[in-house]
Amino acid sequence: MAVSPGTTNRVPIRMHELPITESILRVVLRHAEGQNVRRVVTIRLRIGRLSDLEDEWIQRYFDYLSAGTVAEGARLEIERTPVVMRCSACGASYEAETGRMGDLVCPACGERGGTLLSGREYHVKEMEVQ
Numbered sequence: 074m075a076v077s078p079g080t081t082n083r084v085p086i087r088m089h090e091l092p093i094t095e096s097i098l099r100v101v102l103r104h105a106e107g108q109n110v111r112r113v114v115t116i117r118l119r120i121g122r123l124s125d126l127e128d129e130w131i132q133r134y135f136d137y138l139s140a141g142t143v144a145e146g147a148r149l150e151i152e153r154t155p156v157v158m159r160c161s162a163c164g165a166s167y168e169a170e171t172g173r174m175g176d177l178v179c180p181a182c183g184e185r186g187g188t189l190l191s192g193r194e195y196h197v198k199e200m201e202v203q
């Protein structure tokens with residue numbers, strides 16, 4: 074019997090978190106490998122404040138993708154890391170408020186804008202295993 078994927082697959086509302094959650098799971102499983110891990114209990118993630126990844130969706134995709142692995146049922150704890158800019162004029166780095174990204178001024182010299190040093194990154198900080 075032919076099944077049309079268009080009618081059987083539920084289309085997720087957000088696809089954004091899926092590839093990122095996949096890569097997080099890959100990192101977790103690689104760390105767990107060969108370490109006699111029965112089960113991954115908690116995974117602590119650091120995600121930049123500028124990223125628009127939503128915690129709820131990451132957890133949802135994680136639950137889905139990790140089914141049948143040692144990370145199945147693991148709880149994600151997500152810590153948001155600050156946005157850090159480097160001034161292009163004087164080289165000072167400073168923390169920026171996410172709500173004011175269009176209007177950044179270096180606190181050291183008053184120059185506008187700069188280069189984003191961090192704020193969009195994501196990584197696995199640590200994990201608790203059994």
Ligand SMILES: [Zn+2]
Pocket residue numbers: 160161162163164165179180181182183184
């Ligand atoms: Zn400056």
